[in-house]
Amino acid sequence: MTAGNSKIALITGGSRGLGRSTALAIARSGTDVILTYNSQKNGALEVVHEIEGLGRKANALQLDAADLSTFPSFVTKLRATLNKTWERDKLDILINNAGYGLTAPFVDTTEEMFDQMMNIHLKGVFFLTQAMVPHLADGGRIVNLSTGLTRFSFPGYSAYAAMKGGIDVFTRYLAKELGSRGIAVNAVAPGAIETDFGGGVVRDNAGLNKLISDQTALGRVGKPEDIGPLIAALVSDSGQWVNGQRIEASGGIFL
Numbered sequence: 001m002t003a004g005n006s007k008i009a010l011i012t013g014g015s016r017g018l019g020r021s022t023a024l025a026i027a028r029s030g031t032d033v034i035l036t037y038n039s040q041k042n043g044a045l046e047v048v049h050e051i052e053g054l055g056r057k058a059n060a061l062q063l064d065a066a067d068l069s070t071f072p073s074f075v076t077k078l079r080a081t082l083n084k085t086w087e088r089d090k091l092d093i094l095i096n097n098a099g100y101g102l103t104a105p106f107v108d109t110t111e112e113m114f115d116q117m118m119n120i121h122l123k124g125v126f127f128l129t130q131a132m133v134p135h136l137a138d139g140g141r142i143v144n145l146s147t148g149l150t151r152f153s154f155p156g157y158s159a160y161a162a163m164k165g166g167i168d169v170f171t172r173y174l175a176k177e178l179g180s181r182g183i184a185v186n187a188v189a190p191g192a193i194e195t196d197f198g199g200g201v202v203r204d205n206a207g208l209n210k211l212i213s214d215q216t217a218l219g220r221v222g223k224p225e226d227i228g229p230l231i232a233a234l235v236s237d238s239g240q241w242v243n244g245q246r247i248e249a250s251g252g253i254f255l
Contacts, residue, residue: 006057007031008082009235010091010132012065013098015043018145018193021228022095027051027058029232034081034091036063036074036098057085065098066120071131078135090137093235096125096144096167103156114159121163126170139182141235144171146189146246152254164189168246175244184243188231191250193222217252226251 009026013019014035023033024047033051037044037060044060051058059081063074082088099120102113125144136142146168149161168187175185192212213220230249233239 005086005088007092008034008086008088008090009093009095010034010036010078011095011097012036012063012128013038014047014060015040018190018224018227019095019097020047021224022097022231023047023058023228024050024054025228025232026093026235027054027056029236030056031093031232031235032057032086034059034061034078036061036065038062038064038098059085063098065124065128066116068124068127071128075131075135082135089135091132091135091140092137093141094129094132094136094143095231095235096129096142098124099145101157102160104159105156106158109159117159117163121160122166122170125167129174133178136183140184141239142174142178142183142185143231143234144174144185144187146171146187148189148191148248148250148253150189150246151248171246172244179243184240186234186242186244187246188227188234189246189248189250190227191216191222191248191253193224193227212253215253216250217255220251222249222251 009031011019011023011033014023015037019035023035027033033056035044035047048058048060061074061077061081064070079089102117104113129142144167147161147164149157150165150168171185171187178185209221227249234242
């Protein structure tokens with residue numbers, strides 16, 4: 001990490017849900033934050049305001065994490081923001097969180113659905129990380145968001161889970177290839193979480209919520225606040241020797 005200065009984290013999809021929880025948890029740990037949003041600008045600015053209220057610096061930048069053609073202009077905006085706000089040209093932490101859910105039985109999954117999941121959850125993560133690595137300080141951290149659905153299976157998530165399975169493998173390769181720079185890379189795999197992800201199905205469907213709770217050792221579904229602090233701990237100095245791992249945070253579902 002960069003000595004003598006606050007660390008800076010870039011969190012994609014930081015305007016709500018797990019991204020918001022992670023941004024706030026990281027800020028509470030003493031790290032400044034740049035978060036991205038796609039369409040939720042007001043939500044992103046609210047998170048920026050909350051982070052500033054914690055005494056940290058923050059910025060929000062627009063990014064369509066599924067559209068590779070926008071990445072060069074995003075890098076330009078990011079570099080300008082780093083220089084203007086921090087008088088630096090490097091990040092310390094990258095958290096690939098942006099994404100959305102899509103539920104469909106395998107037999108009803110169209111090529112368009114498949115491509116949507118691939119572009120945001122795998123292809124976008126792969127090439128955005130590639131674009132960010134030159135701007136990541138030696139000794140930095142990368143966290144990729146995976147899912148519990150790469151270990152256990154729920155009908156309707158075949159395309160989504162397949163992409164996240166790719167993220168689990170990608171994480172190990174990144175850890176291997178970036179290790180010479182002291183950059184640690186891990187995947188965090190949440191279980192079912194009460195957010196608006198997938199239309200809020202876990203949060204709003206009482207029957208599904210109970211089904212998952214009954215299959216979870218800790219007796220409930222997860223909340224965003226269960227995930228953000230874990231990621232903050234993982235990218236802190238105390239997590240420096242954790243590398244190339246898939247860390248499931250599910251409360252012990254389907255044990």
